Amino acid sequence: MEVLEFNENLKFDENLILVLGYFDGLHRGHQALFKQAREIASVLNLKIAVLTFPEKPTIAFQKFEPDLLLKLTSDDKRAKLFAENGVDYLVFQDFTSKFAHQTSAEFTQNFVKKFNPKVVVTGFDYTTGSDMKNLKSSDDFKVVIVPELADKVGKISSTRIRDAVKAGNVAKANELLGYAYETRGRVVHGFARGRQLGYPTANLVIKDYVHIPAAGVYTVDVAINQKILRGFASIGYNDTFNNKEKTIEVHIFDFSEEIYGEELTILWLDKIRDMIKFDGIDSLIAQMKSDETTARNW
Ligand SMILES: Cc1cc2nc3c(=O)[nH]c(=O)nc-3n(C[C@H](O)[C@H](O)[C@H](O)COP(=O)(O)O)c2cc1C
C-alpha cells in the first residue's frame, strides 16, 4: 500500500475504485464496505484508493476538546488495517474549513475525479460537500452505497465501540471491531512495588491519541518482540497506594525479562473486575492470585 498526501497535482494514470470515509477503527461495518470494494475491484481488475482524513472532520466544526482527537487506533494501526482491507493507495486530505465549504459538485470536481474512479464506494450515511448531498452516479463513475451492518442492538458504529471501550466493556468492543482493541505503549519505571507483590508490572506511557479503557483489571495478551504472551493488566490509581497519577500496567505470565524502554502492545481481551482499595498488600496479592487464574483460563 502506498500512503500519499492529497494535493492538486496528484495524478493517477490508471482507473481506480475509490472509497470515501473517515473509518475510525475500521470495524466490522467498515470491513463490509471494503469487502464490497474488493469484490468490485477484482471483477474490474482495478486497484483500490481511499481518500480519508488524518483527524476527525468534527474538529473543523466544534469547540475543541481533547477528546475530539482521540481515536480507536493509533495512526500506524489505522494504516495497517487499511492495507489488510485491501487498500492500494491511502490518500490523506486535511479536513479544513475550506475543504468543508466546497459544494458537493466542487468536491467531485476537485477531489473525486483526480482518482479516475470507475466506481466510488461509500457508506449509506455518507454525504459530501457543504450541501450534504449523497454522491450520484454519472457518466464518469458509478456510485455504490453499502447498506449499514447491524446487530441486535442496531448499527455497528465507531460511537458504540468508543462507548464500550470507555465503559471498560472491551469484549463488546472487540466483537464490534472484529479484532482485539489494542493500546501501544513504552515501558517506564514505576514505584518498583510490583516485584514485592510477586507480580512485576511493566508501566506504560502512551503517546498515541487513543481511547483508553475504563479503570479496572483486565485479561490481556501482550505483543512484544514479535511474540504474543498472556498477562493481566490494571488501569487506574492503584487505590491501595493512593497514587496521584493514573497508570496502565501489565504483568506478563511466565516472563522475567527487564523490558524498560521497550515498546509493547496490549490487546484488551476482557474485563475481570473494578480496581479495589485494599487495607493491606496481603489481600491485594490474594486477589491478584485469583485474577491470574481468571486471566490464564480465559
Ligand atoms: C492484574 C492487576 C490487578 C491489580 N489490582 C489492583 C487493585 O485492585 N487495587 C490496587 O490498589 N492496585 C491494583 N493493582 C496495581 C498494583 O497496586 C501495582 O501493580 C503495584 O502497586 C505495582 O506498581 P508499580 O509498577 O508502580 O511498582 C493491580 C495490578 C495488576 C497487574
Ligand SMILES: Nc1ncnc2c1ncn2[C@@H]1O[C@H](COP(=O)(O)OP(=O)(O)O)[C@@H](O)[C@H]1O
Ligand atoms: N513478568 C513480567 N511482566 C512485566 N514486567 C516484568 C516481568 N518480569 C520482569 N519485568 C520487568 O520488571 C519491571 C517491573 O517491575 P516493578 O517492580 O513492577 O517495577 P516498576 O515499578 O518499575 O514497574 C518491568 O518494567 C519489566 O522491566
